[in-house]
Amino acid sequence: MKKYLFNLKYIVLGSMITLSSCVSNDLPGVGDLEDFTSPTPxxxxxxxxxxxxxxxxxxxxxxxxxxxxxxxxxxxxxxxxxxxxxxxxxxxxxxxxxxxxxxxxxxxxxxxxxxxxxxxxxxxxxxxxxxxxxxxxxxxxxxxxxxxxxxxxxxxxxxxxxxxxxxxxxxxxxxxxxxxxxxxxxxxxxxxxxxxxxxxxxxxxxxxxxxxxxxxNQAIPTIATPEIGEPGFDDGTLFDGTGDGRDSWRSPNNSDWGGVFQINSKSELGVLPSGLQAAKFPADGSRVGYQEIEVTPGATYVLTYFSELDTNNVGDVTVSLISTNAKTLAESKLEANIIASRTDSSVGRVDDVFKKHAITFEAGVNESVIILLTNSNTECRLDAFDIIVKQ
Known part of the structure; x- marks a missing residue:
């Protein structure tokens, strides 16, 4: 048996030598294969x-x-x-x-x-x-x-x-x-x-x-960001360095809309979301915030702000975007005049903790809209309003 295995080993070795002698890099078409891969741009x-x-x-x-x-x-x-x-x-x-x-x-x-x-x-x-x-x-x-x-x-x-x-x-x-x-x-x-x-x-x-x-595409004008007067309700923040924090938020007349909100003041920065003052609304809902701002027809905006509500009573605060067709507080509640609105309840809130909110709205055909601030049944505060164009 060993003899046969020994002979088989030399037969295999001889075959390999014979095959290798047939391979030559000098022969045409033998060696590296041609690259058929085309670029993919x-x-x-x-x-x-x-x-x-x-x-x-x-x-x-x-x-x-x-x-x-x-x-x-x-x-x-x-x-x-x-x-x-x-x-x-x-x-x-x-x-x-x-x-x-x-x-x-x-x-x-x-x-x-x-x-x-x-x-x-x-x-x-x-x-x-x-x-x-x-x-x-x-x-x-x-x-x-x-x-x-x-x-x-x-x-x-x-x-x-x-x-x-x-x-x-x-x-x-x-x-x-x-x-x-x-x-x-x-x-x-x-x-x-x-x-x-x-x-x-x-x-x-x-x-x-x-x-x-x-x-x-045709170049179009950059949509202007609307200006909100006294957005943080601090004194001296009007364009000329004046203002009591709420001059921009007064309604055309108190008899049709209600009196302007009160001011809540703090002595240290960092207590309120912005500055040292916030808008304060008593629980009876007799005070409002009213400001008309210019918008670009067809544009979409995001309005942000912070709210805090007294949890001793069940009540709410509402921020609305209203059509200028509304001439009274009663008319502002008509569905046809409400562009967008958000109401937040005191239920589940924590006293003295402000929470940030956002309202997305479309200007539609309007060239100006009213930001309306109202509340009911519990004292609340609003602060740090801001608005951006939604891209």
């Missing part, structure tokens, strides 16, 4: 459009810019990217590093840039401000900011000046963006529908193509 894009409108919503300028970034499944092989766009007329291209360098300059000149932005906000408001008292305050604030801006410019250090100069040099030396860049910014001439295609080619000459339809 893809790309993403981000809308970085910017625009400016005046206070009458007239467009001053708009830049319809989109940042495009290409990719493929090829992690090792060299690749070439080729973009195309249809229609191409008027489309220009921007080096992806330009915005980064511009932001770096803003960072170096942070104080100057911040003051310039505040000045721009006031210059935006002034042409459309009809209240002369507010206009006077805005003009005085603008003059003060301009003095601060000049001081900030004068105090820019030599080091910062050199850094800004170096960044400007980098900007001037940036190569022009091309349709062969992996990442670049497309600047479209106008709103419309564009087809953007991408061809990716690997280092073996294999290529593949993909395309998407990109819809460039």
């Amino acid at each position: 893809f790309y993403s894009f981000t809308d970085v459009t910017s625009s400016e409108f005046d206070c009458n919503d007239v467009e001053l300028w708009a830049k319809y810019e989109y940042n495009f970034q290409a990719g493929s499944n090829l992690a090792v092989n060299g690749t070439q990217y080729d973009w195309e766009v249809t229609p191409a007329e008027g489309v220009t291209f921007i080096n992806k590093d330009l915005p980064i360098l511009e932001q770096s300059i803003d960072g170096e000149l942070a104080t100057v840039v911040a003051l310039e932005k505040e000045i721009a906000k006031i210059e935006f408001k002034l042409p459309c401000e009809s209240n002369q008292d507010k206009k006077t305050v805005l003009e005085a604030t603008l003059a003060d900011l301009q003095v601060q801006l000049q001081t900030a410019k004068d105090e820019v250090s030599e080091e910062v000046t050199q850094n800004v100069a170096a960044l400007n040099t980098q900007i001037s030396e940036l190569p022009a963006a091309t349709l062969q860049d992996r990442e670049l910014i497309f600047s479209f001439p106008a709103p419309g529908t564009y087809t953007v295609g991408l061809t990716v080619t690997d280092n073996l000459g294999k290529s593949a193509y993909t395309e998407k339809t990109v819809t460039v």
Whole structure:
């Protein structure tokens, strides 16, 4: 048996040697297999459009810019990217590093840039401000900011000046963006529908193509955030530094709406959600808060605030958004005049603990709405009103 096993071992070994002698890297078609894998191109894009409108919503300028970034499944092989766009007329291209360098300059000149932005906000408001008292305050604030801006410019250090100069040099030396860049910014001439295609080619000459339809929307004015007067009910918070914390919340007349709420004061910060004062409503429900604010038709808003209720009695507090068609407290309770409303009960609450609430509402066709504050059967407090545009 050992003899037969010994002979079998040499037969197998001989066969392996014979087979290996038949393999040669010099023979055509033998060795590495040809790579039949083609690239799989893809790309993403981000809308970085910017625009400016005046206070009458007239467009001053708009830049319809989109940042495009290409990719493929090829992690090792060299690749070439080729973009195309249809229609191409008027489309220009921007080096992806330009915005980064511009932001770096803003960072170096942070104080100057911040003051310039505040000045721009006031210059935006002034042409459309009809209240002369507010206009006077805005003009005085603008003059003060301009003095601060000049001081900030004068105090820019030599080091910062050199850094800004170096960044400007980098900007001037940036190569022009091309349709062969992996990442670049497309600047479209106008709103419309564009087809953007991408061809990716690997280092073996294999290529593949993909395309998407990109819809460039018309620039629209930024929806203004409504202003709530004395939102935290503190003294001296009106535009001109005056106010007793509730001057903005008085109804047109007490006989139709009820008297304005009382003020609850604290001596230390941090006790109330905002400042040192809150709106206080006695349990009999005889006091209200009334403020009309401007809104943008069609926009959606989120109103937030804090409430605290006396738990010794079962009662509630209600914050409502009411149509200006309501001329009395009774009319504000008509379903047709209620845009949105939230009622919170004293049941389950904790004394002296404020809780935050939110109401989302749509302006609809309204250009202004009434924020109405009412309560019943228990004493309560409200504080720290705020409003944002829901995006």
